[in-house]
Amino acid sequence: MAPMIDPALFEQLKSKIEEDASVRKELDQIIDELNQHVSFTQGILSRVHSTPRSKYAPWLAQVEDGIKKEVETVGKLASFASQYPYYKYNHKWTRTLQDAISTALLCAWLGGLSESTKPGDVGRLLTLEDVGAIFSVPVNLKDRDAFHITIEEYLLGLISVVDDLARLAVNSVTLGDNALAVQISSFIKDLHAGFQVLNLKNDILRKRVDSIKYAVKKVEDVVYDLSLRNLLPQGEGQ
Amino acid sequence: MSGVKRDWSGKLKRDGPKPAHPAPARNAFTPMFERLRDELDEHHDRRERIVKLSRDITALSKKIIFSLQRVRKIEPQLPKNIQDEVDARLAEIAKLLAALAPEIQGLNRYRYSRSLMCLEELVEALTFAHYLKTQTLIRYEDLCATVEDLTRQGIAAVATSSEDQVMTDAADGPKQADATKPDPPATVSLTQDDYLYGIFDLTGEMMRFATTTLALTGVLAGSESSTSGDEPRTILQDMHDLGSFFEMLPVGGGSRFQWEKKLEVTRQSVQKVERLGYDWIIRGSEKPKGWVPDLSALDQGPPEEDE
Secondary structure, rough: OOOOOOHHHHHHHHHHHHHHHHHHHHHHHHHHHHHHHHHHHHHHHHHHHHHHHHHHHHHHHHHHHHHHHHHHHHHHHHHOOOOOHHHHHHHHOOOOOOOHHHHHHHHHOOOOOOOOOOOOOOOOOOHHHHHHHHOOEEEEEOOOOOOOEHHHHHHHHHHHHHHHHHHHHHHHHOOOHHHHHHHHHHHHHHHHHHHOOOOOOOOOOHHHHHOOOHHHHHHHHHHHHHHHHHOOOOOOOO | OOOOEEOOOOOOOOOOOOOOOOOOOOOOOOHHHHHHHHHHHHHHHHHHHHHHHHHHHHHHHHHHHHHHHHOOOOOOOOOOOHHHHHHHHHHHHHHHHHHHHHHHHOOHHHHHHHHHOOOHHHHHHHHHHHHHHOOOOOOOOHHHHHHHHHHHHHHHHHHHHHHHOOOOOOOOHHHHHHHHHHOOOOOOOOOHHHHHHHHHHHHHHHHHHHHHHHHHHOOEEEOOOOOOOOOOOHHHHHHHHHHHHHHHOOOOOOOOHHHHHHHHHHHHHHHHHHHHHHHHHHHHHHOOOOOOOOOOOOOOOOOOOOO
């Protein structure tokens, strides 16, 4: 009579599992590389807290170089990962990719990554589509199974930027750039209102969105301190 | 309903979330967020539908397994009453699979795989039924084909019943048929993980089956010794085969933790059946016909009315 387990079945399953393991290994390598570029770029970006706006130009150029490296590695990741079901491995790189998105969003907000704005012309928010264009990968794919940036990744990346900007509001005052604090305040308040438009489920996005209110409070306190002392720039505040 | 909410001055507060914040004022980003909201809603709604279908499929699969545990013998034909029960449940599952299929195509297959635990349960039911009929483990491709067939049957069943209910006018009928023809209807695909984790659970069912049959019939389930030529094989050997099968496989998909946990349960099931085999050999010959062993120490299904 037939054996309990077809010997061919075992070999087939085994080789599939081994293949899966080698895909994971390869992905780990690419993601490691991306991680290095991302944390380096984040490191340069952290100088925003001690750099006056007049000196943004040379510094943002460095940031852009870092982002260029990120873009290259994301390209590598995209072409490798697109051979496999996207959501099978997405969890492996999603955190790193969110951080990469954050660096691009913050750089652009400070006036980088653009021909039309100069460093220091703050306030530009990259859309999901803009971010996709910068990393030259598709976004929010629905019709085919390939690498792309998801809406969640974009929004989570954006929330990290909000936290960074709240910190910058404090430091910009220390640097004597009160106008920047006020601009940050109105940007964060608008974003906060934007996030309230979303219908969130009880997931990671919900948790992170809930944290925005603390950023709002932080910058509002800064603006309040400025207004108390008549330090608001002309034409701003009430 | 909780109590009535009042504000600081004692005035009644209106229902609804955050009455203090009316609709947030629109700003430059509002349109973008509204677009993203619609996209996210689509995703959340789909997941909700999948979760509901998955729960129903899981419940029906469990009922199939319960019916199969009433089988007393491995033989090519299940007893008619049990086969009827299984068929009826499968027909229901088929319809649910037909509804599920379009939701989990392409990109979405793995996107919602965590909400698709029902497939493991279905694998467990189908592999168990296959084992009881053939005493073999169904191959992955064959099981995939079975599930695809089921989905197609479900699609056909849903189509005919909706034709019965809705009196479509003559103009609509043929047009719909044309529209569905070029695209073969979407079916539910099993991943290798669904298969492997389903088989992990199968070992538990086999252990329960071995225990019950030995207790009630006094024979360790297996092939009839009358099978010409070949040596008869008992469920104990099959359990050993499955045990070694999993021990030899590299740690498969999903998390290592989950895999090891399942493997440990399988090891225990194998050992329980080993103990049964021992008892059967050592005491089986001494035992007077019709004697029922003390079952209190053995893992067994719920008490059953036997014919």
